[in-house]
Amino acid sequence: DAEITQSPRHKITETGRQVTLACHQTWNHNNMFWYRQDLGHGLRLIHYSYGVHDTNKGEVSDGYSVSRSNTEDLPLTLESAASSQTSVYFCASSEYRTGEAFFGQGTRLTVV
Amino acid sequence: GIQVEQSPPDLILQEGANSTLRCNFSDSVNNLQWFHQNPWGQLINLFYIPSGTKQNGRLSATTVATERYSLLYISSSQTTDSGVYFCAVIKAAGNKLTFGGGTRVLVKP
Numbered sequence: 001d002a003e004i005t006q007s008p009r010h011k012i013t014e015t016g017r018q019v020t021l022a023c024h025q026t027w028n029h030n031n032m033f034w035y036r037q038d039l040g041h042g043l044r045l046i047h048y049s050y051g052v053h054d055t056n057k058g059e060v061s062d063g064y065s066v067s068r069s070n071t072e073d074l075p076l077t078l079e080s081a082a083s084s085q086t087s088v089y090f091c092a093s094s095e096y097r098t099g100e101a102f103f104g105q106g107t108r109l110t111v112v
Numbered sequence: 113g114i115q116v117e118q119s120p121p122d123l124i125l126q127e128g129a130n131s132t133l134r135c136n137f138s139d140s141v142n143n144l145q146w147f148h149q150n151p152w153g154q155l156i157n158l159f160y161i162p163s164g165t166k167q168n169g170r171l172s173a174t175t176v177a178t179e180r181y182s183l184l185y186i187s188s189s190q191t192t193d194s195g196v197y198f199c200a201v202i203k204a205a206g207n208k209l210t211f212g213g214g215t216r217v218l219v220k221p
Binding site: 031033042043045048058088090092094098099100101102103105106108 | 142143145147153154155157160198200202207208209211212213214
């Protein structure tokens with residue numbers, strides 16, 4: 001069965017360190033997305049990609065970057081982790097025509 | 113951008129009760145999905161329903177696109193139905209999802 005997987009599931013890091021969260025999908029979807037979920041804010045879009053070598057900023061992109069070198073992967077990098085980036089991060093992929101999206105299990109990131 | 117509002121924000125049910133969750137959106141949409149976030153944090157796809165009615169077991173959903181709302185029905189609720197229910201929409205093909213604030217459901221035994 002097709003799936004979307006995130007790793008790691010949990011991570012603790014120190015302020016100022018660079019961190020990369022992995023997202024891998026086997027749906028062969030062109031669209032991929034990164035969201036963060038915080039109490040009181042729901043799910044907010046960080047970055048998204050509509051295909052290889054395409055990346056776009058979402059509503060809360062400051063301090064984050066992504067790259068898309070193949071269809072299956074969209075890693076999310078925190079250049080210099082800050083305590084405000086402590087959150088749960090979700091990756092998603094969707095089919096272009098319908099937009100139906102599927103989510104990974106989430107990564108809980110704590111910045112200390 | 114498009115606004116998505118869900119009501120009620122919180123719902124407490126006795127096991128076996130029925131309930132209706134509502135999602136209103138501010139503009140025409142190409143896609144609408146309902147998700148259930150379980151107590152372990154996983155986002156589970158419930159329905160892809162840009163229009164019409166669908167049923168899956170005890171859950172059903174109806175979207176009236178012309179009136180810009182969708183309803184999720186939970187019948188004979190069980191404790192495993194607890195969690196947060198999100199509605200999310202896409203305005204145009206290929207665009208990203210915009211989420212509502214969610215409805216937090218607690219089903220008591």
